[in-house]
Amino acid sequence: MAAANKMNSAEQGAGAPELRAPESRDEILKAAIKLFANRGFHETSMAEVARAANVSKALIFWHFKTKEDLFMAVLNRLLEPYVIDFAEEAGALGEVAQIMQLVELYLMFVRDNASSIRFFVAQLMRGELASDALTGPVMQLYDGYRGLLVDLIGRAQAKDLCLKDFPAAAVARMLLSMLNGTLIEMLFAENANADVASAIAMIRQWLFGGRAGAAKDAPPEL
Amino acid sequence: MAAANKMNSAEQGAGAPELRAPESRDEILKAAIKLFANRGFHETSMAEVARAANVSKALIFWHFKTKEDLFMAVLNRLLEPYVIDFAEEAGALGEVAQIMQLVELYLMFVRDNASSIRFFVAQLMRGELASDALTGPVMQLYDGYRGLLVDLIGRAQAKDLCLKDFPAAAVARMLLSMLNGTLIEMLFAENANADVASAIAMIRQWLFGGRAGAAKDAPPEL
DNA sequence: TGGTTCATTGACCGGATGGTTAGGGAATTA
DNA sequence: TAATTCCCTAACCATCCGGTCAATGAACCA
Incomplete structure (x- = not known):
């Protein structure tokens, strides 16, 4: 069965426990953090996040139900070291x-x-x-x-x-x-x-x- | 000629020296100050400003060439007491x-x-x-x-x-x-x-x- | 092999937004 | 009275935005 070999190429690192999606979700989060942080919520469009993360806009909405969901995820991620x-x-x-x-x-x-x-x-x-x-x-x-x-x-x-x-x-x-x-x-x-x-x-x-x-x-x- | 009786109803107060338009411009500015101040630039639409100032959206664009122009005017007005x-x-x-x-x-x-x-x-x-x-x-x-x-x-x-x-x-x-x-x-x-x-x-x-x-x-x- | 789930996409939609335009009415000017 | 200027508006337009959808390929399961 060639077990435990799901991910396609890059190493996955210590994945967060709550998510299954391999790495695109993280890529999106990283891009969103950068954009939200220095442009704000309303000034950042989902299309921009998509472009910055090299994914389609629809994929973001597959990972996060809404734009505010994405924002909350960003917020929680940034809140971790606190x-x-x-x-x-x-x-x-x-x-x-x-x-x-x-x-x-x-x-x-x-x-x-x-x-x-x-x-x-x-x-x-x-x-x-x-x-x-x-x-x-x-x-x-x-x-x-x-x-x-x-x-x-x-x-x-x-x-x-x-x-x-x-x-x-x-x-x-x-x-x-x-x-x-x-x-x-x-x-x-x-x-x-x-x-x-x-x-x-x-x-x-x-x-x-x-x-x-x-x-x-x-x-x-x- | 019934001189010095331009304005239609309310008193005009001490008008700023640089503008001719009677009072609508001021009304717009006041509304814009309030809205920009507690909702920000991008989150405030020109339609909202128009509604809050009881004028048509087009009038705002007649007084101020663009939305950013209006914002700058608000900024300068707020900067005065400084x-x-x-x-x-x-x-x-x-x-x-x-x-x-x-x-x-x-x-x-x-x-x-x-x-x-x-x-x-x-x-x-x-x-x-x-x-x-x-x-x-x-x-x-x-x-x-x-x-x-x-x-x-x-x-x-x-x-x-x-x-x-x-x-x-x-x-x-x-x-x-x-x-x-x-x-x-x-x-x-x-x-x-x-x-x-x-x-x-x-x-x-x-x-x-x-x-x-x-x-x-x-x-x-x- | 055929079906099911996962991950992903391009195309599309309704709505809102910044901005424009053509025109109207009141006052001023001639 | 006619022309001009000033102030103002309803209606319109192009664009962009958040969000949806149908479809598609890859991996897994039967």
């Missing part, structure tokens, strides 16, 4: 080191996923589509991150390791504003790498300024 | 007071123009159209603001009135990141007013923390 467990990432270090590690995590994540983040923010901005399918996961991630921050900052304040002039929630909100501000700076200007280290240094100084608190046990390694 | 001379706004106060006034100016401006700013950011994000017509003025404004900030911070540092652990340019960049972060927080969540005062307080503490510098001569009045 499943992060921040709590797990920050080991059992001291509060100060954990906070700084979260800061670095945020910045490095932004740097490494700049293009999809730009896409998501643009998408979030104008609620045009997928407002629920996007805001859901994104907000969950965001709130988790902020929760961790508030908790850690609160504990650091209790130990007098960290700026105490404002309630932990306010400090956390401001820290997030700094991070988000740096994010959009990185998103707009393409000089990503340069000022990340500087931003980290200034945040550390702001949060733990005078205190002789925990040493710099987590070198940035950017 | 012609601010920051240097003039901040009078001859001390450096500290001037910096804080710039900060408040930024935040209040964002609060008062939230909707058009959201539109601009969304537009800037995805370069789909008008990338030049927008980035030009916006960047000019932004750079002017940052320039002022760098200068003032530098002078404040020289007088030992302000945080000196980092070069003025870096401090200014971080301050802008904070402001931009607060901006996007205000843009996404609609709780605008609440945390502006808090943000201002934290920025003041960050910049002029220990120093017994200039008094709070400019009450926020938010």
Whole structure:
């Protein structure tokens, strides 16, 4: 029977579990990601996706019932790297080191996923589509991150390791504003790498300024 | 001759200098602003604009040669309040007071123009159209603001009135990141007013923390 | 061998969209 | 009054878009 030899030529790699269609579906997804990401939903036609993926338009509709289906698939594919467990990432270090590690995590994540983040923010901005399918996961991630921050900052304040002039929630909100501000700076200007280290240094100084608190046990390694 | 009685019914108000057509053009512009702002360019059809402005579609094309022409007109109209001379706004106060006034100016401006700013950011994000017509003025404004900030911070540092652990340019960049972060927080969540005062307080503490510098001569009045 | 499923396609369809055109009515001008 | 200009419209047009369909070849199954 010459078993297990379905695919025609190229290797199939680790296929997603839910689909059978060999590789065209993936080709379509890749093309759609590129097009949707830098042209948006309404500005991208199915014919363009088809052309970019070297398939017929009808095949796209065979794989995905509708254009919005395709868009949702793209969205979910792009959302995959966003499943992060921040709590797990920050080991059992001291509060100060954990906070700084979260800061670095945020910045490095932004740097490494700049293009999809730009896409998501643009998408979030104008609620045009997928407002629920996007805001859901994104907000969950965001709130988790902020929760961790508030908790850690609160504990650091209790130990007098960290700026105490404002309630932990306010400090956390401001820290997030700094991070988000740096994010959009990185998103707009393409000089990503340069000022990340500087931003980290200034945040550390702001949060733990005078205190002789925990040493710099987590070198940035950017 | 019954002079000066052209318009049919409603008062015409202060007409823009460059156009003759009585009021329909303005009606169209107003409708287009609303539609473009919260539905985007490609998602807004000329028929919709026509319906919203209570005119025929053809009239729009009589006033504006093409859809993109209309969009540019909308853009310029929305850009009008953005012609601010920051240097003039901040009078001859001390450096500290001037910096804080710039900060408040930024935040209040964002609060008062939230909707058009959201539109601009969304537009800037995805370069789909008008990338030049927008980035030009916006960047000019932004750079002017940052320039002022760098200068003032530098002078404040020289007088030992302000945080000196980092070069003025870096401090200014971080301050802008904070402001931009607060901006996007205000843009996404609609709780605008609440945390502006808090943000201002934290920025003041960050910049002029220990120093017994200039008094709070400019009450926020938010 | 013949049937069934899978993967794929070119051709087609109704609808919406940006844009045009020919014309009408009111005011101004001559 | 006649011609001209300005403002405005209904009707039209070509094009493109999302989506459907009938057909086709290849692999698998009986």
